[in-house]
Amino acid sequence: MRLLIIGGGIAAAYFANNIKKADSSVDVTILSEEKYAPYDRIHLCKLVDETSDIEEISLHLDPTVHLELNQKIIKIDREKKRVYSKEAMFGYDKLIIATGSLPNAPFDVKSVENAAVFRSADDCEIIKKSVKGREVVVVGGGPIALELLETLDKMPQVEKISLLIRSDSLYDKNLSSESVKIIEQSYTKKITVYFEDEIVDTVIEDAKIKLLKTKKREIKNPFLIFGIGIRPNVEEFRDTLKCNKGILTNTFMQSEDENIYAIGECAEVTKFAFIAGHVEACTQQAKSAISHILQRELQEFEPKTTIDMLKVGEFTLVDVMSPDFDKEYNKVIISKENSMDEYFLKNDRVLRYIGINSTVDVCYVQNLIESAKEIEIDELYKAAKTEGRGKLVCSCTGTYYNDLVDIVTQNAVNSFADLKEFSEAGRVCGRCRGEVVKIIEKSQCLIDPNIVKKSPEEKELEKKLKVAKKRVEKFNKEHPRNALDEENLEAAMQSMDITKDEVNRWISMVTADMQLHPKFEEVVAKGVKSLNKIPIVWLELSDCSGNSEAFIKSANPAIEDLIFEYISLDYHELLMSASGDESESLLDDIIKNQKGEYILIVEGAVPLGLDGKYLRIGSKGETGIELLKRCAKDAALVIAVGSCAFDGGVVAAAPNPTDAVGVAEALNREDVVNISGCPTNPVNIVGTLLYYIMFEEMPPLDKFNRPLWAYEGRVHDNCERRGHYELGEFVEEWGDEGAKKGWCLFKMGCKGPYAFVNCPTMKFNQGASWPVQAGHGCMGCTERGFFDKFANERVYKEEENEKDSH
Numbered sequence: 001m002r003l004l005i006i007g008g009g010i011a012a013a014y015f016a017n018n019i020k021k022a023d024s025s026v027d028v029t030i031l032s033e034e035k036y037a038p039y040d041r042i043h044l045c046k047l048v049d050e051t052s053d054i055e056e057i058s059l060h061l062d063p064t065v066h067l068e069l070n071q072k073i074i075k076i077d078r079e080k081k082r083v084y085s086k087e088a089m090f091g092y093d094k095l096i097i098a099t100g101s102l103p104n105a106p107f108d109v110k111s112v113e114n115a116a117v118f119r120s121a122d123d124c125e126i127i128k129k130s131v132k133g134r135e136v137v138v139v140g141g142g143p144i145a146l147e148l149l150e151t152l153d154k155m156p157q158v159e160k161i162s163l164l165i166r167s168d169s170l171y172d173k174n175l176s177s178e179s180v181k182i183i184e185q186s187y188t189k190k191i192t193v194y195f196e197d198e199i200v201d202t203v204i205e206d207a208k209i210k211l212l213k214t215k216k217r218e219i220k221n222p223f224l225i226f227g228i229g230i231r232p233n234v235e236e237f238r239d240t241l242k243c244n245k246g247i248l249t250n251t252f253m254q255s256e257d258e259n260i261y262a263i264g265e266c267a268e269v270t271k272f273a274f275i276a277g278h279v280e281a282c283t284q285q286a287k288s289a290i291s292h293i294l295q296r297e298l299q300e301f302e303p304k305t306t307i308d309m310l311k312v313g314e315f316t317l318v319d320v321m322s323p324d325f326d327k328e329y330n331k332v333i334i335s336k337e338n339s340m341d342e343y344f345l346k347n348d349r350v351l352r353y354i355g356i357n358s359t360v361d362v363c364y365v366q367n368l369i370e371s372a373k374e375i376e377i378d379e380l381y382k383a384a385k386t387e388g389r390g391k392l393v394c395s396c397t398g399t400y401y402n403d404l405v406d407i408v409t410q411n412a413v414n415s416f417a418d419l420k421e422f423s424e425a426g427r428v429c430g431r432c433r434g435e436v437v438k439i440i441e442k443s444q445c446l447i448d449p450n451i452v453k454k455s456p457e458e459k460e461l462e463k464k465l466k467v468a469k470k471r472v473e474k475f476n477k478e479h480p481r482n483a484l485d486e487e488n489l490e491a492a493m494q495s496m497d498i499t500k501d502e503v504n505r506w507i508s509m510v511t512a513d514m515q516l517h518p519k520f521e522e523v524v525a526k527g528v529k530s531l532n533k534i535p536i537v538w539l540e541l542s543d544c545s546g547n548s549e550a551f552i553k554s555a556n557p558a559i560e561d562l563i564f565e566y567i568s569l570d571y572h573e574l575l576m577s578a579s580g581d582e583s584e585s586l587l588d589d590i591i592k593n594q595k596g597e598y599i600l601i602v603e604g605a606v607p608l609g610l611d612g613k614y615l616r617i618g619s620k621g622e623t624g625i626e627l628l629k630r631c632a633k634d635a636a637l638v639i640a641v642g643s644c645a646f647d648g649g650v651v652a653a654a655p656n657p658t659d660a661v662g663v664a665e666a667l668n669r670e671d672v673v674n675i676s677g678c679p680t681n682p683v684n685i686v687g688t689l690l691y692y693i694m695f696e697e698m699p700p701l702d703k704f705n706r707p708l709w710a711y712e713g714r715v716h717d718n719c720e721r722r723g724h725y726e727l728g729e730f731v732e733e734w735g736d737e738g739a740k741k742g743w744c745l746f747k748m749g750c751k752g753p754y755a756f757v758n759c760p761t762m763k764f765n766q767g768a769s770w771p772v773q774a775g776h777g778c779m780g781c782t783e784r785g786f787f788d789k790f791a792n793e794r795v796y797k798e799e800e801n802e803k804d805s806h
Contacts, residue, residue: 001025001026001027001093001094001293002027002029002091002092002093002094003019003026003027003028003029003092003093003094003095003096003293004029004031004083004090004091004092004094004095004096005028005029005030005031005095005096005098006031006073006083006095006096006097006098006099007030007031007032007096007097007098007099007100007264007266008030008032008033008034008036008037008038008069009038009041009098009100009264010038010040010041010059010264010279010282010283011098011100011263011264011265011276011282011283011285011286012030012032012038012096012098012264013030013038013059013060013061014282014283014286015096015098015263015286015289015290016028016030016061016062016065017060017061017062017065018286018287018290019290019293019294020062020064020065021062022290022294022296023294024064027066028062028064028065028066029065029066029067029068029090030061030065030066030067030068031068031071031073031083031085031090032067032068032069032070032071033070033071033072033073033099034069034070034120034121034122035069035070036054036058036069036121037058037059037061037067037069038058038059038061038067039054039057039058039059039121040057040058040059040430041119041120042279042429042430042431043057043430043431043433044057044118044119044120044121044123044124045147045148045150045151046434047121047124047125047128048124048127048128048148048151048152048155049128049151049154049155050128054121068088068090070087071085071087071088072085072086073085073236074086074236075240076095076237076240076241076260078240078257078259078260081093081095081259083095092259093259094259094260094261094293095259095260095261096260096261096262096263096289097234097237097247097255097260097261097262097263097266097267098262098263098264098266099233099234099236099264099266100233100264100265100266101119101230101231101232101233101265101266102119102230102231102232102233103117103118103119103123103226103227103228103229103230104117104226104228104229104230104231105117105226105228106199106226107202109224109226111207112204112207112208112209112224113130113207113208114130114134114208114209114221114222114223114224115209115223115224115225115226116130116223116224116225116226117225117226117227118144118145118148118225118226118227119230127223127225130223131152131155131157131158131223132157132158133159134221134222134223135159135160135161135162135219135222135223136152136158136160136161136162136222136223136225137161137162137164137212137219137222137223137224137225138152138161138162138163138164138225138227139164139198139199139224139225139226139227139228140164140165140226140227140228140229141163141165141167141169141170141171142171142172142227142228142229143171143308143310144227144229144230145163145225145227145228146170146171146183146310146312147310147312148225148227149161149163149187149191149312150311150312153187153188153190153191158190159190160190160192161190161191161192162191162192162194162217162219162222163191163192163193163194164194164197164198164199164214165193165194165195165196165197166196166197166198167195167196168180168195168196169195170183170184170193171183171310171317172319172354174344174352174354175342175354176331176333176340176342178333178335178340179340179342179354179356182315182338182339182340182356182357183312183315183317183356186312186314186315187312194214194216194217196215197214197215197216197217198214198215199212199213199214200213200214200215201213202224208221209221209222209224212224230265231245232245232246232247232265232266232267232268232275233265233266234246234247234266241255241256241257241260241262242255242256243268244268244273245268245275246262246265246266246267246268246275247262247266247267247268248268248270249261249262249267249268249269249270250269250270250271251269251271251288251300251301251302252288252289252291252292252298252300252301253267253269253285253286253288253289253292253301254289254292261289261292261293263276263282263285263286263289264276264282264285264286265277265282267285269285269301269303272302272303272323274303274323277306278306278308278429279428279429279430280304280306280396280428280429281303281304281306284301284304285301287299288300288301303323304323305320305321305322305323305366305369305370306319306320306321306323307319307320307362307366307395307396307398308320308321308395309392309394309395309431309432315356315357316356316357316391316392317354317355317356318353318354318355318358318362318392318395319352319353319354320352320353320354320362320365320366320369321351321352321353321369322350322351322352322369322370324346324351325344325351325352326346326351328346329344329345329346329351329352330344330345330346331343331344331345332345332377332380334380334381338357339355339356339357339358339359340354340355340356340357340358341353341355341358341360341380341383342354342355343380345375347374348374348375348376349369349372349373349374349375350365350368350369350375350380351369352369353365353368353369359385359387360383360385361383361385361389361398362392362395362398363398364383365383366398388402389401389402389403390402390403390405393425393432393435393436393439394425394426394428394432394436395432396424396425396428396429396432397423397424397425397428399423399425401439404423404425404436404439404440404443405439405443405446407419407422407423408439408440408443408444408446408447409443409446409447409448411453411454412447412448412451412453413440414440414444414447415440416433416436416437416440419436419440421455421456422456534597534598534599534689535590535594535597535598535599536598536599536600536601537587537590537591537598537599537600537601537631537635538601538602538603539600539601539602539603539604539627539628539631540603540604541602541603541604541605541606541607541615541617541624541627541628541644541645542604542605542606542607542614542615542624542644542651542658542660543603543604543605543642543644543645543649543651545603546642546678546679547603547641547642547677547679547680547685548603549679550679550680550681550682550764584618584619584620587631591630591631591633591634595634596634596635596636597636598634598635598636599635599636599637599638599639599689599692600631600632600635600637600638600639601639601641601685602628602632602638602639602640602641602645602663603641603642603644603645604624604642604644604645604651605644605645605648605649605651605652605660605661605662606624606625606628606648606660606661606662606663606665606666607624607625607651607658607659607660608625608658608659608660608661608666609657609658609659609660611623612624612625612626614658614660615658625666628663628666628667629667632667632669637673637692637698638663638667638669638671638672638673639672639673639674639675639685639688640662640663640664640672640673640674640675640676641675641680641685642675642676642677642678642679642680643676643677643678643680643781643782643786643787644660644662644678645662645663645674646662646663646674646675646676646704646782646784647661647662647665647676647784647785648660648661648662649662649678649786649787650678650787650791652787653787653788654788662674664705670705671705672705673688673698673701673705673706673707674704674705674706675688675706675707675710676704676706676711676757676781676782676783677757677781677782678779678781678782678786680782681710681758681759681762681763681764683762684707684710684758684762687707687709687710688707688710691707702756704784706782709758710757710758710762711756711757711758711782712756713756713757713758713760713761714752714753714755714756715751715752715753715755715756715757715759715760715772715778715780716752716753716754716755718758718760718761719752719760719772719778720742720760720772720773721742721743721744721745721772722744724742724743724744725744725746729741729743729744730743730744730745730746730747730748731743731744731745731747731748732747733748734748739775745772745775745776745777746777746795747795748777748793749777749792749793749794749795749796750772750777750778751777751778751779751780751783751786751790751796752772752777752778752780754780754783754790754796755778755780755781755782755783755790756782756783757782759771759772759778760772777793779791780796
């Protein structure tokens, strides 16, 4: 696929890098109007005062991305999928417009020697060379003008600066006069601010402004800089695409043409009438477009709360704003010496916050806005403070000075590159990168020279191990009803000729299958020895007992068999010696005296027809659904084992005369953990129990509430016959030459491409074999409705609505 990107800013570079990361086969070309490779405009001030050069503020670009500079686009041919510049023609499959924005100015400054805007590297060059010996006049009081003002103020060659503002406010028209005063007083005597002033006339001779007239003054031979806002750079596309202020797009950033997308400041999302003004919004739009183009994990764009920070002179301004903020609001101002907190509320909800030299925690304010919580005014006076955390360094990540020092010292961070593993501070918009680098350098002397450097992954692993060990110790301290202990287990293993090496191999296999780090093997081993601490009730409903028999019907005793016997199965109708009233009394005792402690494992479907009378159990003739509800009510955890318990399985096959359903549907609960299969692998049951012991929670689950570690992988992808599938080598009929050679069974009705489970890697009977290895295709027995859909030897044709269901 050929991807063509028009534009050379952050949005273009981010899109190019990330689509390459997602799919390296995509051919990406960037067409930039500028003569420089993509650079970070946030750091333009560094070009003005020469603290950095263009290379130092350049953006990283994937080396396989083609970059064409000095390419001003003059035409898009949508029908032929071509783009024309003054010099060349470029074809595309998908076109991404990321042309950003243009600075506003009342006249064309390019035709005047002593006037400029502030938007590009070329603008910086003009400003840098032209300010000496002139009074610099900056027009505009917004963030762009104020940031440039701070830079000019520190430049020794600039002697006098005038700031012209049409209104009576700085930064934002919604800011209070008290806050404006704090900002104004932070500037040196070199800067004079003229409120309610504007240009009324300019005398231009020989391409120079000889005289600048404002409402209040006349200035000879000034250097004039406009910082009065920006507008989407879309004029060249208005005849080709629907535009309002920007190019109109849907929430996937797709224009009216399905092959053309627009991202960043040139795009206007129709649903929200939204135009990006922050780096984070630009990157989110890029992600949405990439997901739609590649059709992977679709992400619709939605405006989010923005955080801005402006550091000028002696003050730091933080602005946190909801996308719902509008002109109608009530304001709460909390004033302290040389600091202000301004809250903008509507219907008792905070929609915006502006703080100057504030100690209020920015993350607290962000959460307050995003939660849409109704708030009493008194709560604002008690807002979370940042005492002990120092000044705010990175508003994008909510990182304060001492937060950063702690990260550096605790993790032995030696450089900005090292910091990436632990924090995104300085990387989101990049504005604070220089300050972050200085803090890292300054904190080096605080690092313990004997500290062992560990990655975030290693630290997280240590944390999980610690939690798991505590959990196992907790279970060992509880009073088990089962008399077996660790010594009993080891003695039993010896009596069954199971060596310690076999046990260790089994532990390693289960640990790996649960997708845990090898360091967890010791904890898994201890967890196995604690399995008898958990009381377990195993119900048999409408089924064939296949899942129970999968444990006990093996030619040679396996470790799973022993563990299954070792588990504290307080109630199991098939295996326990008690029967009749005695077994009923045992069940009643567990339910009554061990509420919230026992685990309920259910095998079999639940008939609901005739009020459940198709299945009666016990001496009292209790229906299956009644027994299930009684046992499930106070269980710590409910696990549905096997395909029948999952969704009814073979019992619910058409025409389903007993109206059988799975356990979760029968209970009308969403917290039932399913371990589907016909039968399921015993290791998946033991692994799920072990995970619960170690973490007191279930492992990550898929959309059918099955453990991801067991049901994430597709059978087809992990099958040992997959290579034959790719080569077109199929078994055509049973017993043919292909069958003898172990070729692919797809044409014989194998449902591996539609089934998700770990059978190919875990196998059965201690990893001895599995159906496909034995010569029969997968029946997809772990999937919903498998008996009606998959339990045959015909090639399955996937329905359109089933595609991409996993």
